[in-house]
Amino acid sequence: MTSKRAAVLTGFNEPIEILDVPGSDLVPGAVLVDIEYGGVCGTDVHLHQGRLPVPTPLILGHEAVGRVAELGEGVTTDALGQTLAEGDTVTWASSIPCRTCYYCVIEKEFSLCEKRVVYGINQTVSSPPHLSGGWAEQIYLRPGSTIVRLPSGVSSLQAVSLGCAGPTVAHALLRIAPPRIGEFVVVQGSGPVGMAAAMYARLAGAGTVVMIGGPASRLALAEALGICDLTVDIDENPRAVDRLDEVLGHTPGRRGADLVIEAAGVPVAVAEGIDLCKRNGRYLVVGQYTDHGTTPINPHLITKKQLQVMGSWAFGAEDFIAYVQTLPSLVSRFNTVDLVSEYRLEEVNVALQDMRTGRAMKPVLVP
Template sequence: MKTQAMVMTDFNKSLELTEIEVPHLENGQVLVRLAASGVCGSDVHIWHGEDKRVKLPLIPGHEGVGYIEDIKGQHCSVDGQILHPGDLIIWNRGISCGRCYACQVLKQPSLCQERITYGINNPCDTPPYLNGCYAHHIILTADTDIIKLDDSTDPVTMVSASCSGATIAHAFDMCRIKPGSTVAVQGPGPLGLFAVAFARALGAGTIIVIGGTASRLDMCKKFGADMVLDRKSVSKKDRFDTIMQVTGGRGADIVIEAAGYPDAAKEGLDILAMGGTYLSTGFAQFTGYAQIDFFSQIVRKNAIIKGVWVSDTSHLYDAVHLISKNPPLFSNMVTHTMPLDNANQALELMASKKALKVVLTN
């Protein structure tokens, strides 16, 4: 049996539609026919050669939802269901070793130094070869954590749970929202939208989003934002004054950086309340330095600053259930769908920010 995948053989070059022989499955492996493959903003950085984890040749794509086509032996979902051909599934994009200090002592498998990620550092010249989601098929290894989805689930809507949804679930796993808390979100992309949705679901009082794209800010309102501030038309000082006015001069209890720009950090710490928590989720690679006043922005505030690196299976589980509660809302996040062989166009759309979310379909 043969299948097709879009293969990256060099950075900043077009991906090539390539025919690949599907190998015989080993015990516990699962052959999945992909129904939806998400094109993530980090895929653009991978395409540009900005992610040091990447090994070529690569089938990109770490976000996938699909139907099981074949299983060798037995593989169970994370809640103990025996999986069968025909089941609709989503899976944790990362596979941690389960044995190291991060996995066993810290209980943070996302920090595992041996972590393998589909479509990022798992090249397609390594068995089982079908190691990324920009393909008609992917082979999941025996140690991949799988969540079985309801048959009525729309794969296109659900696929964003794999990355941006799970990452924001990880962020909120690191801090507790008290009822009535003010949450400020920097960046109205997929991460920002999930931040708004999770904050609303977890009981935030007021949610404020700062961003520079009017259409995305409007989308944030649909997801539950109470106020949006367009950084292109509202000055930094006016944004600060507005947030202080809304919060009675205290600032935001929780600020979530979902932009990936160093300048966001300084503003985020300025608007953070005394005793507040700053969660940085938007940096997938190095993009520069931020100048921080440790006394006034951190020490004087007793501020808590936490970096949020990827996610684990529990966070994916939370994101799946968040989307399942309101699929029509999350379907708004997907602005473009296109067939697999249009992957290069999809990357260009994401790079130009003309698309909020692109999903490849089979």
């Protein structure tokens, strides 16, 4: 097998290196994919900073789209049973559940699997099949991967434009806490997860969608995309009490929101989210993916308001399939590629920096 170029994390806080990585022979059930786009995610920034325990050297990239280069023996269809052939454009779930642990077998919550293989996160480039991340010319998808052909009418760039925020929100809003027709929904946060949450709330038929976040350029983008009715800029309204007053003023009877979705990723947002909920409302915490520590909340309000407070962690294979199936509705209604900035693979360190500083909403690498 020929070697392929890949962006490799060799040491935390060190520049990512472009290295030649050896390929591996295909085993039955595996698939080789030539990467078209590899997304850069906030989690990659945290991985690069060493905030999560991952093995190095590591090819990063857990969200990607590409074309089938070679099918292993026995692979004839994708996860939906559609025929799969060389040259088909596909995307795939970043994780493979073990299907033997307690959470896989008993609870059937694959995102909670204790032994997941996760591309671009926990498979070092040192061990075969080496090409286990999306920031490379090619990826080796192991047997058991959830691979889905892109629906017709959905381009590769559209499919990568929401990155892992898309399936993460599909898990959160299609399964854990679905918005209902006509509801007043508040999204805290204007990063990719917040954007995706507002889009799904819209698709679900929410009556009003409010986004609280910043900077102003991101809120302007959200408005241009038509994913919210009202934005509240945290730079213009630095005090939580003022933001609460603003949002409550738009809810019927100043009662608060039916559903509040936390996609801010900062602990202090949680107390504000509880305040934003109406009594008998629902609060979904989906943005606290990295541990940023504790925060004061008033638990009395959870009882007094009779709140349903829920969490949602990552996504499993079935959520990923559900996400791909909603892509045609999403991209026909919202111009999701407006979120994307393209970079060559060699510009990976610039892309990572632009993600870290918020200069780019969704950097994608083009190998």
